[in-house]
Amino acid sequence: xxxxxxxxxxxxxxxxxxTVRVEPKKHWWRRPWTAPLGLVVVAxxxxxxxxxxxxxxxxxxxxxxxxxxxLFLVGHVLFGSIAMVTxxxxxxxxxxxxxxxxxxxxxxxxxxxxxxxxxxxxxxVGAATPYGPVTRASDVLLAVLWLGTTWAGFRAARERxxxxxxxxxxxxxxxxxxxxxxxxxxxxxxxxxxxxxATTFGGSEIxxxxxxxxxxxxxxxxxxxxxxxxWLDRKPKRRASVQ
Ligand code: HEM
Numbered sequence: 001x002x003x004x005x006x007x008x009x010x011x012x013x014x015x016x017x018x019t020v021r022v023e024p025k026k027h028w029w030r031r032p033w034t035a036p037l038g039l040v041v042v043a044x045x046x047x048x049x050x051x052x053x054x055x056x057x058x059x060x061x062x063x064x065x066x067x068x069x070x071l072f073l074v075g076h077v078l079f080g081s082i083a084m085v086t087x088x089x090x091x092x093x094x095x096x097x098x099x100x101x102x103x104x105x106x107x108x109x110x111x112x113x114x115x116x117x118x119x120x121x122x123x124x125v126g127a128a129t130p131y132g133p134v135t136r137a138s139d140v141l142l143a144v145l146w147l148g149t150t151w152a153g154f155r156a157a158r159e160r161x162x163x164x165x166x167x168x169x170x171x172x173x174x175x176x177x178x179x180x181x182x183x184x185x186x187x188x189x190x191x192x193x194x195x196x197x198a199t200t201f202g203g204s205e206i207x208x209x210x211x212x213x214x215x216x217x218x219x220x221x222x223x224x225x226x227x228x229x230x231w232l233d234r235k236p237k238r239r240a241s242v243q
Pocket of ligand 1: 051077083084123127128139140143176179
């Protein structure tokens with residue numbers, strides 16, 4: 001996963017994906033993203049989960065739009081939490097390197113106890129979102145992409161196309177984590193847009209609220225997906241011995 005990673009050809013694989021990655025051992029302080037990622041995920045879940053663990057619809061942060069809405073939302077949030085925690089385990093370098101069995105089992109949990117149920121429920125609550133048509137389009141598209149990238153990554157691993165597996169799962173990971181960015185963009189958008197209630201939004205609080213939700217929804221996952229793609233397409237650094 002790092003620049004300068006050792007790439008070695010294998011005989012069994014097809015032409016476009018004839019490499020396996022042998023990751024050089026790196027101390028944790030040379031991977032400055034691992035601990036902050038874990039902390040951000042813990043903070044996000046500590047903030048997000050309580051209203052849905054209470055099983056009390058009155059505590060939901062999302063207004064209900066159909067009778068089973070709260071139930072679907074609770075399912076989405078619980079399975080989404082499994083997806084988020086197992087996603088961190090999946091990208092944690094020392095776990096991948098030293099515990100391949102744990103990597104395999106937590107990978108299956110990511111797909112079957114995380115993304116698949118949470119994504120299908122997100123598709124339903126997203127299609128019925130109370131935040132208007134622009135957020136609805138984003139929710140549905142994100143759910144489809146989340147399910148699609150994850151399934152493509154799972155299929156690639158089953159077919160032992162490990163280069164493809166890695167690329168699809170990095171995209172899936174970016175979409176999983178994009179929900180954190182979503183929650184940060186909302187308040188920033190609110191700070192900038194609320195003073196324009198009377199002008200840009202003609203005094204309509206509904207238009208203002210829907211615009212804030214839509215900005216968070218669209219910007220978060222498109223930025224996360226573009227960042228993941230740029231990271232995948234970056235040029236490997238030259239090693240000192242090659243220069
Ligand atoms: C990446 C694909 C995801 C999609 C498409 C998605 C979609 C949705 C939708 C549609 C809602 C209802 C709000 C609305 O109507 O707009 C929602 C709420 C929520 N989602 Fe997700 N979600 C995703 C990932 C996640 C993940 C990984 C988590 C992690 C736990 C999560 C946690 C939540 C929470 C906590 C809420 C309730 C809103 C709140 O209390 O802030 N979602 N999501």
